[in-house]
Amino acid sequence: MHIRPLSILGLLLPILPAVQANVEKTIFLAPETAIIPSEEPSLDDLGVERLSPQNPVVRTRLNASFPTTATPQGSESWFFLENLNPGQRYEVRVCWLSTQPTSFTLTTYPLSQTIEDTSLLSSLSIYTAARLATLDSQRQADSISRQAGSPKGTKSLDTAPSSDSVLFLRVHAAADYFSTNQTLMQNVPPVAVDLILDPFLFNVFPRSLVPTAGWILVVTVLAVVLGRWIVGEVGRVIDDARRQRSLEEMKNK
Template sequence: MQIRPLSLLGLLLPIISVQANVEKTIFLAPPASTIPSKEPSLDDLGVERLSPQNSVVRTRLNASFPTTAASQGSDSWFFLENLNPGQRYEVRVCWLSIQPTSFTLTTYPLSQTIEDTALLSSLSVYTAARLATIDSQLQEDAIPRRAGSPREMKSLDTAPSSDSVLFLRVHAAADYFSTNKTLMREVPPVAVDLILDPFLFNVFPRSLVPTAGWILVVTVLSVVLGRWIVGEVGRVIDDARRQRSLEEMKNK
């Protein structure tokens, strides 16, 4: 009887540890919108991009302790592009347990980001700080444009494009206390993986399909094995009953 609770605890512990290191937001991709090629150009912002073709970004995010002015810590911005309008997606941020951090992920349409003064100010501050840390020779490649022929690239430069896009804002707040004064004064950047994961039929995250497959296989094998065990136990019981009946008849 004691094995079952321990086995259940063993199954729950990995789940708990994974949840402690993952935060996500789920959203529907908006309709395609027109992206102007004139200033301010998205290629000049310096933010990293996520798309179904480039679904993982490994980076370091600045974090800070919550304050009155920044109750959710430090801001980081990313650009989600090439989305399929109406499809459900999730963006996950994964980080190490040795860096306790509280993350909040929020997506914003392009128009809202540009029109909202607070959002645009936050984006501007982030991009200015990020571009200042990028070598001037590499700033042109801060956000690579889509691959294509020189004619296509020129067309992209001179005409608006249409795409389903969103801005992703990530708040990172330090979530620890330490006797180390340096750690309390200067929060180190947090190593993270940002993952864009589309839903299949708007129901199930695509990245979980292999896991679901393994669960299905294990479930089928468990049912087959369980039925075999039940049959074998029943056979042993029946044999024992027949043997006992034979012995009773002999004794009579």
């Protein structure tokens, strides 16, 4: 018996949630732990939002702009990935509404590269300065603590260097639409997004897709069982019709 893929898809559609957002992602291996000096000013009070396996989702708004010669990928935003498991595969996804056409580019950078590369450090500094200027004092206090492994909103009293597997994430957002509305063309509105840090199970499969894979497996098994039953029933009906036809032919002879 052959089960057509379209028939399985037809069974899946009623139970799968409606897709209302676009998704862009980057996949990477967590780096080895790095020593983070607690007195390092470039890591203190950056004001960037953080993602970690304990806090894997950030819902925010990102500035976007039309590509130009100076900014071919649009506006950029920075995030901090911390408490990663060295050597484990992760992906970071950005999800946004399809009603806000935007092209996203996600890139991760090790701590050492970010600090040593003057262009990256300058870009990060410009972003953090602009962001801190828009935050109130309480939210500034919730920025990256001096010890990257400390819980969010707390400051470690230990002045010794800490070690952690961390990365910086840069997100470029370029407006991807055309409108006769001159206001929209001149002033691109911020894009509402969800940023999601998703670890891979055994470095093969994103953990968040396990329930979906389970549903697909269950539905596929049910489709195979149901298909076999239908084929059996149809075969039985055909056999009964043949026998009935044979009996009628014998009576007519």
